[in-house]
Amino acid sequence: MKRSHAVALVALCFALGCPPEPEGPANGMPAPQLGDPQTKKDGSKNKKGGFKTKKGGPGPHSPGPHIGGAAPQTTLGTAGAYDLPPGTPAQTPPLPAGLPNIPWDGVWTVQSAVAPLMSALDDDLDALVTMPEWGRRQYAGPHFDLVDKSGDGALDTSELLGILASTDPLFFEGHAPRKASAKFLERVQEFSPWLVAAASSQHRYEWLCFQRAELLSKDATMQLPTEVELRAAFTLSADDFQKDPAIVSMKKALSASGTKWLL
Amino acid sequence: MKRKGLFFCSVVVACALVLGVRSLNVEDAQAADPVATKALAQNLAPVPAVQSAPRTSPRDSPGTVASGPSIIVVDFDTLRADRVGRTPNSITPNLDRFASQAVVFEEAYSNSNETLFSHASLFTGRYASEVGSLSYDFLLPEDVPTLASLLRDAGYQTFGAFAGGHLREDYGFGSGFQKVSQAMDWSSLMTTRGTASKWLKERASNAPVFLWLHGYDTHQRYLKPTPFGYLFSELSRSGTVREIVSRQNGFREVLDGYFLPDVDFNEAIDWTALRPIGTGPGDRALTELGKSKHNDSVSIVERVALTEEDIVHLRGIYDGAVAYADLQFGLWMAVLEQEGLLDSSIVVVLSDHGEELGERGLFGHRHDLSDETLRVPLMVRPPGGLSQTFRVDEQVSLIDVMPSLLEAAGVEAPKEARGTSFWGAVSRQEQVVERPIFAESNMRAVRVRAPDGALNFTGIAADSPYWLPTVKNTRTSTLAYQASDGLSKARQAELRKALIQWREGLTIAPPTQRTSAPSDLKRALKEKGYWETK
Numbered sequence A: 001m002k003r004s005h006a007v008a009l010v011a012l013c014f015a016l017g018c019p020p021e022p023e024g025p026a027n028g029m030p031a032p033q034l035g036d037p038q039t040k041k042d043g044s045k046n047k048k049g050g051f052k053t054k055k056g057g058p059g060p061h062s063p064g065p066h067i068g069g070a071a072p073q074t075t076l077g078t079a080g081a082y083d084l085p086p087g088t089p090a091q092t093p094p095l096p097a098g099l100p101n102i103p104w105d106g107v108w109t110v111q112s113a114v115a116p117l118m119s120a121l122d123d124d125l126d127a128l129v130t131m132p133e134w135g136r137r138q139y140a141g142p143h144f145d146l147v148d149k150s151g152d153g154a155l156d157t158s159e160l161l162g163i164l165a166s167t168d169p170l171f172f173e174g175h176a177p178r179k180a181s182a183k184f185l186e187r188v189q190e191f192s193p194w195l196v197a198a199a200s201s202q203h204r205y206e207w208l209c210f211q212r213a214e215l216l217s218k219d220a221t222m223q224l225p226t227e228v229e230l231r232a233a234f235t236l237s238a239d240d241f242q243k244d245p246a247i248v249s250m251k252k253a254l255s256a257s258g259t260k261w262l263l
Numbered sequence B: 001m002k003r004k005g006l007f008f009c010s011v012v013v014a015c016a017l018v019l020g021v022r023s024l025n026v027e028d029a030q031a032a033d034p035v036a037t038k039a040l041a042q043n044l045a046p047v048p049a050v051q052s053a054p055r056t057s058p059r060d061s062p063g064t065v066a067s068g069p070s071i072i073v074v075d076f077d078t079l080r081a082d083r084v085g086r087t088p089n090s091i092t093p094n095l096d097r098f099a100s101q102a103v104v105f106e107e108a109y110s111n112s113n114e115t116l117f118s119h120a121s122l123f124t125g126r127y128a129s130e131v132g133s134l135s136y137d138f139l140l141p142e143d144v145p146t147l148a149s150l151l152r153d154a155g156y157q158t159f160g161a162f163a164g165g166h167l168r169e170d171y172g173f174g175s176g177f178q179k180v181s182q183a184m185d186w187s188s189l190m191t192t193r194g195t196a197s198k199w200l201k202e203r204a205s206n207a208p209v210f211l212w213l214h215g216y217d218t219h220q221r222y223l224k225p226t227p228f229g230y231l232f233s234e235l236s237r238s239g240t241v242r243e244i245v246s247r248q249n250g251f252r253e254v255l256d257g258y259f260l261p262d263v264d265f266n267e268a269i270d271w272t273a274l275r276p277i278g279t280g281p282g283d284r285a286l287t288e289l290g291k292s293k294h295n296d297s298v299s300i301v302e303r304v305a306l307t308e309e310d311i312v313h314l315r316g317i318y319d320g321a322v323a324y325a326d327l328q329f330g331l332w333m334a335v336l337e338q339e340g341l342l343d344s345s346i347v348v349v350l351s352d353h354g355e356e357l358g359e360r361g362l363f364g365h366r367h368d369l370s371d372e373t374l375r376v377p378l379m380v381r382p383p384g385g386l387s388q389t390f391r392v393d394e395q396v397s398l399i400d401v402m403p404s405l406l407e408a409a410g411v412e413a414p415k416e417a418r419g420t421s422f423w424g425a426v427s428r429q430e431q432v433v434e435r436p437i438f439a440e441s442n443m444r445a446v447r448v449r450a451p452d453g454a455l456n457f458t459g460i461a462a463d464s465p466y467w468l469p470t471v472k473n474t475r476t477s478t479l480a481y482q483a484s485d486g487l488s489k490a491r492q493a494e495l496r497k498a499l500i501q502w503r504e505g506l507t508i509a510p511p512t513q514r515t516s517a518p519s520d521l522k523r524a525l526k527e528k529g530y531w532e533t534k
Helices: A004-015 A110-121 A131-135 A157-166 A180-192 A192-198 A201-218 A225-231 A236-245 A243-256 B009-022 B024-033 B034-041 B094-100 B115-124 B145-153 B191-204 B241-246 B284-292 B308-338 B398-409 B423-427 B466-471 B491-504 B519-527
Strands: B071-076 B103-109 B156-163 B179-182 B209-215 B345-351 B378-381 B392-395 B437-440 B444-452 B453-458 B481-485
Touching: A110 A157, A110 B094, A110 B103, A110 B308, A192 B024, A201 A225, A201 A243, A225 A243, A236 A243, A236 B378, A243 B115, B024 B308, B071 B308, B071 B398, B094 B378, B103 B209, B115 B145, B115 B398, B145 B156, B145 B209, B145 B398, B145 B453, B156 B191, B179 B191, B179 B392, B191 B209, B191 B308, B308 B481, B345 B398, B345 B453, B378 B398, B392 B437, B453 B491
Parallel strands: B071 B209, B071 B345, B103 B392, B156 B179, B156 B209
Antiparallel strands: B103 B378, B345 B378, B437 B444, B444 B453, B453 B481
16 A cells, blocks of 8 residues: 555556546436536536536546436435435445546646545536435535535535535534534533634634524524525624624524523 | 664664665666756755754744745644555545655654644654653643744744644643634634635745644544545444444444443543553453443443444545545645745645554544554655655654754754654655654553564553653563564564663653643543543
8 A cells, every 4th residue: 555556546547547538428327418407508517627617628527528318317315305314225326435536737726626526426427416416425514405506406616615615524413414513512602702712703603503503493483594694794894793683683582592692 | 665674772773774774766766856856956955054043932033034945734633644645545635646746754653642742742853751741731831942933933934723622822832833823622624724824815024934734624523524424434324333423422432342322431431541551442441441430330231343344434434534634635735826835835744643443443542552543644745846756664753843844944953852854855865764763642651663563561651750660670571561463572672672761861851830721621622532530
């Protein structure tokens, strides 16, 4: 397991144009057609970096022009499902043993950093990360529809980075949706002065979203500000933040539920 | 690649073995990589060494303008060396890219299995027991020169992006940093690289920077947000492994290969006291649990044996955390690229210690001085990067990092520093002198590692005044010693002698320094299992 082997492999891959392009769509399914649910209106499925962007050519996994046939479908990862039931359908692709080598030009960019992950998520190698593919990796993250901001049925790099930037590993527990660590919350309650002092606005926003979700889980009809409204409040100055209607509304709701306000 | 059979009878003898050690073929390397050699010549021109300036107040800059390159250290807490650049099926594409431009130390080892003591060695070039108490009350004294303080005094702008836990100013680790950003405990690089990036963009001058970026991405709890959490493990698996993964302290509730869901380990086991002579984790830990002073309150109702398949699944969760850390690293490198720092900076990648992933039936790093808990990634990318990887197979340790980076900066290392600079390997592709690696911990154990094996001594606190006489009067045939498989009796005796000579050469710090960490922090750390229960 020497690194020299890895480098040799990388060099070989570069020389051969690795990773190899599949000769046709994966899993034996026909290739997707223009106009199918995974294809953008302009038909530009395969873009720079292998994943949908506005410009660019085929990516490393691109099987070529996507014409003819229907998009592969699986039964996993339906929208709105935070978690998956036991028992994986037989047609589920095997887990990646590693992350793929992606040709690299030696320049460090956000796109190049995230390209191997995007490729690993793309189980069927069609250069799109779709809802079912996202669902196979999902445990406590947001709904696919929250990640796919453009609503076009596939993730692009900026969408993935967006969700990663708003998903702090400190704030997730187990397999529950957007649930903050119970232990952590205990500590927040107990040691709030120094913890809150150390918290970034992102931490505070996540805390507020968690509290919102908790309130709604007890009373789904409760009138609360949306996450977008809460997010907007964090762009305000400290004084305006406290007066913002969304924040005032959350304060009242939390006070009524007996939850300490920490912000 | 190892030089079997070549070793030392003592540290001095080990140094004398230089001539017998396989020489790195510099000429061949230069012939194969003229671009790299030229780049090195251009970027690593010798910087005149300057005397260490008198220490100034903690935050002040002496007004000196540094002439050395910027130094940026990326510190992955708890990253196992064997998870980086794994072949086949690497899970670290961004670190692999970095390695392709860097000097890679294949046999790098930490001097402790604990963040607290490991960072003491990283920052001071000395063993933790020399500068403070080998306990969770450790405090790095203000008057001990640190890497940051020496670079600051040489005119560097210094910034620490600390991720909390045991890497925080409360333990004295802010010494020498003009500014420390203290993230919430056990934060990710996601958080700390944000503050580090902000500092880089807003820094006042163009003077070289010394930046320490730290993150707990691969520390327990391993589970990371989608899509990383189950990138390498089946999401659909239920039962015991699912419970372990989902519980806040689930991995710590694995003992001797069993999952014990109903035992409060923090209350039941004083891990630091789990080292009477000849005992330790592994199949004896449950026995220890039974003997615990809390025995009356411990009731093992349920004990679920883990299968090999379970262990593989759990390791996959850790691997997901590694991939997460790797992406954070890639994004950080993009920041450095954007800031135009990569041509003028040394970038170091390291980890403070490793992790057991089911070996000896445990997950964690607090219980053992072993290759799993001590072997770490260590890579150094010189300014501009190399055109291909340069590998060093000789043993080095984290205690060598400080003198190496000081040499790179042209700053004289303090005479108290124990480490030896490996900068020659980075700048001139010189041979590294192989030396024994010593490690210590607060759990009554020390270790010496040679290329052909290791010897552990357990049973008495490493900073105890009774340590030396005890070791001297204990033969290697007793249970207090645990040697690597296949290590001959003669070699064990040599390693025992090396241990004694090592300790005889150290001045153990008086047990007066204690951290000023607030009581609520101590309680929080204790929740994580990082505080003695006694």
